[in-house]
Amino acid sequence: MVYDIFRGKYVRLTPEEHVRQQFVHYLVDAHAVPSGLVAIELPVDIQGRPQRADIVIYDREAQPLLLVECKAPDTSISQTVFDQASRYNLRLGAPFLAVTNGLEHYACRIDRTSETIDFLTDLPDFDTMCSEA
Template sequence: MQDLNFPKFSFRFKSSENKISIFDSIRKKFVILQPEEWVRQHCLHYLMHVKSVPKSLINVEKELVVNDLKKRYDIVVFNPNGTIHLIIECKAPNITISQNTFDQIARYNLVLNADYLMVTNGFNHYYCQMDFKAERYIFLKDIPNYKL
Protein backbone atom coordinates (compact mmCIF):
# COMPACT_ATOMS: atom_id res chain seq x y z
CA MET A 1 0.00 0.00 0.00
CA GLN A 2 1.11 3.52 -0.70
CA ASP A 3 2.33 6.05 1.86
CA LEU A 4 -0.39 8.45 2.98
CA ASN A 5 -0.34 11.99 4.34
CA PHE A 6 -0.27 10.79 7.97
CA PRO A 7 2.57 10.16 10.42
CA LYS A 8 4.21 6.73 10.12
CA PHE A 9 2.40 4.12 12.21
CA SER A 10 3.11 0.44 12.71
CA PHE A 11 0.39 -2.00 11.75
CA ARG A 12 -0.17 -5.75 12.13
CA PHE A 13 -0.79 -7.67 8.92
CA LYS A 14 -1.59 -11.26 8.04
CA SER A 15 -1.98 -13.06 4.78
CA SER A 16 -4.38 -15.87 4.03
CA GLU A 17 -5.94 -17.17 0.82
CA ASN A 18 -3.92 -14.63 -1.18
CA LYS A 19 -5.53 -11.73 0.71
CA ILE A 20 -3.77 -9.37 3.09
CA SER A 21 -5.58 -8.31 6.25
CA ILE A 22 -4.77 -5.54 8.71
CA PHE A 23 -5.54 -5.67 12.43
CA ASP A 24 -8.16 -3.17 13.58
CA SER A 25 -7.55 -2.50 17.27
CA ILE A 26 -11.02 -0.98 17.70
CA ARG A 27 -12.97 -3.88 16.17
CA LYS A 28 -10.35 -6.26 17.64
CA LYS A 29 -10.07 -8.33 14.47
CA PHE A 30 -8.24 -8.56 11.16
CA VAL A 31 -10.07 -6.96 8.23
CA ILE A 32 -9.31 -7.28 4.51
CA LEU A 33 -6.88 -4.56 3.47
CA GLN A 34 -8.69 -2.51 0.84
CA PRO A 35 -7.58 1.03 -0.12
CA GLU A 36 -10.33 2.66 1.98
CA GLU A 37 -9.42 0.41 4.94
CA TRP A 38 -5.79 1.57 4.66
CA VAL A 39 -7.02 5.17 5.06
CA ARG A 40 -9.39 4.19 7.91
CA GLN A 41 -6.61 2.45 9.85
CA HIS A 42 -4.35 5.49 9.49
CA CYS A 43 -7.20 7.68 10.79
CA LEU A 44 -7.69 5.41 13.78
CA HIS A 45 -3.99 5.50 14.66
CA TYR A 46 -3.97 9.27 14.16
CA LEU A 47 -6.87 9.63 16.60
CA MET A 48 -5.33 7.37 19.24
CA HIS A 49 -1.65 8.27 18.95
CA VAL A 50 -1.70 11.93 17.87
CA LYS A 51 -5.05 13.29 19.11
CA SER A 52 -5.12 11.24 22.36
CA VAL A 53 -8.60 9.78 21.82
CA PRO A 54 -9.25 6.81 24.14
CA LYS A 55 -9.98 3.57 22.25
CA SER A 56 -13.12 3.09 24.31
CA LEU A 57 -14.67 6.23 22.77
CA ILE A 58 -14.07 5.24 19.13
CA ASN A 59 -16.59 3.34 17.03
CA VAL A 60 -15.93 1.93 13.53
CA GLU A 61 -18.31 1.05 10.69
CA LYS A 62 -21.66 1.00 12.42
CA GLU A 63 -25.05 1.26 10.81
CA LEU A 64 -27.26 4.32 11.02
CA VAL A 65 -30.55 5.19 9.35
CA VAL A 66 -30.71 8.38 7.26
CA ASN A 67 -34.05 9.21 5.60
CA ASP A 68 -35.22 5.59 5.98
CA LEU A 69 -32.02 4.33 4.29
CA LYS A 70 -29.47 2.15 6.06
CA LYS A 71 -25.98 3.66 5.88
CA ARG A 72 -22.64 2.91 7.55
CA TYR A 73 -20.35 5.55 8.96
CA ASP A 74 -16.59 5.01 8.92
CA ILE A 75 -15.47 6.37 12.30
CA VAL A 76 -17.26 8.10 15.17
CA VAL A 77 -15.62 9.52 18.29
CA PHE A 78 -17.87 9.91 21.32
CA ASN A 79 -17.75 12.33 24.20
CA PRO A 80 -17.74 10.70 27.64
CA ASN A 81 -21.44 11.65 28.06
CA GLY A 82 -22.39 9.65 24.94
CA THR A 83 -22.86 12.57 22.56
CA ILE A 84 -20.81 12.52 19.37
CA HIS A 85 -17.62 14.53 19.19
CA LEU A 86 -16.44 13.69 15.66
CA ILE A 87 -17.51 11.84 12.50
CA ILE A 88 -14.88 10.79 9.97
CA GLU A 89 -15.64 9.80 6.40
CA CYS A 90 -12.78 7.88 4.75
CA LYS A 91 -12.39 7.47 1.01
CA ALA A 92 -9.85 5.41 -0.92
CA PRO A 93 -6.74 7.37 -1.96
CA ASN A 94 -7.79 7.39 -5.62
CA ILE A 95 -11.17 9.01 -4.80
CA THR A 96 -11.28 12.79 -5.09
CA ILE A 97 -12.97 14.56 -2.18
CA SER A 98 -15.93 16.39 -3.69
CA GLN A 99 -19.06 18.24 -2.65
CA ASN A 100 -20.81 14.84 -2.71
CA THR A 101 -18.46 13.65 0.06
CA PHE A 102 -19.35 16.67 2.20
CA ASP A 103 -23.05 16.15 1.45
CA GLN A 104 -22.73 12.51 2.57
CA ILE A 105 -21.16 13.36 5.92
CA ALA A 106 -23.61 16.26 6.40
CA ARG A 107 -26.53 13.82 5.93
CA TYR A 108 -24.99 11.52 8.54
CA ASN A 109 -24.62 14.47 10.86
CA LEU A 110 -28.34 15.27 10.61
CA VAL A 111 -28.79 12.07 12.62
CA LEU A 112 -25.59 12.07 14.71
CA ASN A 113 -25.14 15.79 15.60
CA ALA A 114 -21.34 15.69 15.89
CA ASP A 115 -19.37 18.76 16.92
CA TYR A 116 -16.65 18.09 14.33
CA LEU A 117 -16.43 16.46 10.90
CA MET A 118 -13.40 15.09 9.05
CA VAL A 119 -13.24 13.92 5.45
CA THR A 120 -10.09 12.26 4.08
CA ASN A 121 -8.78 10.19 1.23
CA GLY A 122 -5.44 9.72 2.98
CA PHE A 123 -3.80 12.58 1.10
CA ASN A 124 -6.24 15.45 1.54
CA HIS A 125 -7.83 15.99 4.95
CA TYR A 126 -10.67 18.43 5.57
CA TYR A 127 -11.77 19.36 9.08
CA CYS A 128 -14.91 21.25 10.04
CA GLN A 129 -16.53 22.44 13.23
CA MET A 130 -20.30 22.57 13.23
CA ASP A 131 -22.14 25.83 13.82
CA PHE A 132 -25.61 24.49 14.49
CA LYS A 133 -27.16 27.95 15.05
CA ALA A 134 -26.09 29.22 11.64
CA GLU A 135 -26.55 25.76 10.07
CA ARG A 136 -23.09 25.72 8.51
CA TYR A 137 -19.66 24.29 9.05
CA ILE A 138 -16.47 26.20 9.70
CA PHE A 139 -13.33 24.81 8.10
CA LEU A 140 -10.37 24.24 10.44
CA LYS A 141 -6.67 23.50 9.90
CA ASP A 142 -6.99 20.39 12.13
CA ILE A 143 -9.30 18.87 14.71
CA PRO A 144 -8.44 19.78 18.31
CA ASN A 145 -6.65 17.32 20.56
CA TYR A 146 -9.15 15.24 22.48
CA LYS A 147 -9.78 16.28 26.09
CA LEU A 148 -11.83 14.23 28.53
Protein backbone atom coordinates in the same frame (compact mmCIF):
# COMPACT_ATOMS: atom_id res chain seq x y z
CA MET B 1 -6.28 -8.84 6.13
CA VAL B 2 -5.58 -6.51 9.01
CA TYR B 3 -6.62 -6.79 12.64
CA ASP B 4 -8.84 -3.88 13.65
CA ILE B 5 -8.32 -3.32 17.38
CA PHE B 6 -11.46 -1.17 17.58
CA ARG B 7 -13.79 -3.77 16.06
CA GLY B 8 -11.86 -6.68 17.58
CA LYS B 9 -11.64 -8.65 14.34
CA TYR B 10 -9.73 -9.10 11.11
CA VAL B 11 -11.00 -7.07 8.17
CA ARG B 12 -10.09 -6.98 4.49
CA LEU B 13 -7.42 -4.35 3.83
CA THR B 14 -8.99 -2.39 0.98
CA PRO B 15 -7.58 1.04 0.04
CA GLU B 16 -10.41 2.70 2.00
CA GLU B 17 -9.80 0.46 5.01
CA HIS B 18 -6.12 1.41 4.94
CA VAL B 19 -7.09 5.11 5.10
CA ARG B 20 -9.60 4.38 7.89
CA GLN B 21 -7.02 2.49 9.97
CA GLN B 22 -4.34 5.14 9.47
CA PHE B 23 -6.69 8.00 10.36
CA VAL B 24 -8.20 6.41 13.45
CA HIS B 25 -4.73 5.58 14.81
CA TYR B 26 -3.69 9.17 14.05
CA LEU B 27 -6.65 10.40 16.11
CA VAL B 28 -5.71 8.15 19.04
CA ASP B 29 -1.97 8.85 18.86
CA ALA B 30 -1.81 12.52 17.86
CA HIS B 31 -5.10 13.86 19.22
CA ALA B 32 -5.36 11.85 22.45
CA VAL B 33 -8.69 10.25 21.54
CA PRO B 34 -9.40 7.46 24.05
CA SER B 35 -9.62 4.20 22.09
CA GLY B 36 -12.69 3.17 24.09
CA LEU B 37 -14.63 6.10 22.62
CA VAL B 38 -14.09 5.05 18.99
CA ALA B 39 -16.71 3.39 16.78
CA ILE B 40 -15.81 2.07 13.34
CA GLU B 41 -18.43 1.60 10.60
CA LEU B 42 -21.27 2.69 12.87
CA PRO B 43 -24.67 1.78 11.37
CA VAL B 44 -26.67 4.88 10.41
CA ASP B 45 -30.18 4.70 8.94
CA ILE B 46 -30.61 7.23 6.12
CA GLN B 47 -34.15 7.43 4.75
CA GLY B 48 -34.82 3.80 5.58
CA ARG B 49 -31.56 2.58 4.05
CA PRO B 50 -28.76 1.23 6.24
CA GLN B 51 -25.46 3.06 5.82
CA ARG B 52 -22.24 3.08 7.85
CA ALA B 53 -20.32 6.03 9.23
CA ASP B 54 -16.61 5.24 8.87
CA ILE B 55 -15.38 6.63 12.20
CA VAL B 56 -17.36 8.15 15.06
CA ILE B 57 -15.62 9.52 18.13
CA TYR B 58 -17.74 9.95 21.25
CA ASP B 59 -17.25 12.39 24.10
CA ARG B 60 -17.08 11.19 27.70
CA GLU B 61 -20.88 11.43 27.99
CA ALA B 62 -21.26 8.99 25.04
CA GLN B 63 -22.47 11.72 22.66
CA PRO B 64 -21.11 11.86 19.09
CA LEU B 65 -18.22 14.34 18.98
CA LEU B 66 -16.54 13.74 15.61
CA LEU B 67 -17.70 11.99 12.47
CA VAL B 68 -15.05 11.04 9.90
CA GLU B 69 -15.79 9.91 6.34
CA CYS B 70 -12.91 8.03 4.71
CA LYS B 71 -12.34 7.41 1.03
CA ALA B 72 -9.69 5.51 -0.91
CA PRO B 73 -6.66 7.58 -2.00
CA ASP B 74 -7.80 7.52 -5.62
CA THR B 75 -11.17 9.09 -4.70
CA SER B 76 -11.11 12.87 -4.76
CA ILE B 77 -12.64 14.77 -1.87
CA SER B 78 -15.60 16.37 -3.62
CA GLN B 79 -18.87 17.98 -2.65
CA THR B 80 -20.44 14.52 -2.92
CA VAL B 81 -18.16 13.26 -0.13
CA PHE B 82 -19.07 16.24 2.08
CA ASP B 83 -22.76 15.67 1.33
CA GLN B 84 -22.47 12.01 2.36
CA ALA B 85 -20.80 12.92 5.65
CA SER B 86 -23.39 15.65 6.24
CA ARG B 87 -26.28 13.20 5.72
CA TYR B 88 -24.78 10.86 8.31
CA ASN B 89 -24.25 13.76 10.66
CA LEU B 90 -27.87 14.87 10.42
CA ARG B 91 -28.59 11.64 12.30
CA LEU B 92 -25.63 11.76 14.67
CA GLY B 93 -25.29 15.48 15.42
CA ALA B 94 -21.53 15.53 15.97
CA PRO B 95 -20.13 19.07 16.34
CA PHE B 96 -16.96 18.12 14.42
CA LEU B 97 -16.78 16.60 10.95
CA ALA B 98 -13.81 15.41 8.89
CA VAL B 99 -13.30 13.84 5.48
CA THR B 100 -10.10 12.23 4.22
CA ASN B 101 -8.72 10.10 1.44
CA GLY B 102 -5.38 9.70 3.19
CA LEU B 103 -3.83 12.40 1.00
CA GLU B 104 -6.24 15.27 1.56
CA HIS B 105 -7.94 16.00 4.88
CA TYR B 106 -10.65 18.55 5.64
CA ALA B 107 -12.16 19.25 9.03
CA CYS B 108 -14.83 21.60 10.28
CA ARG B 109 -16.68 22.58 13.41
CA ILE B 110 -20.45 22.84 13.18
CA ASP B 111 -22.05 25.47 15.41
CA ARG B 112 -25.72 24.59 15.61
CA THR B 113 -26.57 27.72 17.61
CA SER B 114 -25.31 30.17 14.98
CA GLU B 115 -25.89 27.66 12.14
CA THR B 116 -22.35 28.15 10.86
CA ILE B 117 -19.60 25.83 9.68
CA ASP B 118 -16.00 26.79 10.40
CA PHE B 119 -13.31 24.97 8.44
CA LEU B 120 -10.25 24.12 10.52
CA THR B 121 -6.60 23.80 9.54
CA ASP B 122 -6.40 20.75 11.82
CA LEU B 123 -8.60 18.96 14.29
CA PRO B 124 -8.11 19.98 17.91
CA ASP B 125 -7.08 17.36 20.43
CA PHE B 126 -9.80 15.33 22.13
CA ASP B 127 -10.11 17.46 25.28
CA THR B 128 -10.30 20.67 23.24
CA MET B 129 -12.99 19.20 21.00
CA CYS B 130 -14.95 18.22 24.10
CA SER B 131 -14.68 21.71 25.58
CA GLU B 132 -15.65 23.37 22.28
CA ALA B 133 -18.59 21.04 21.55
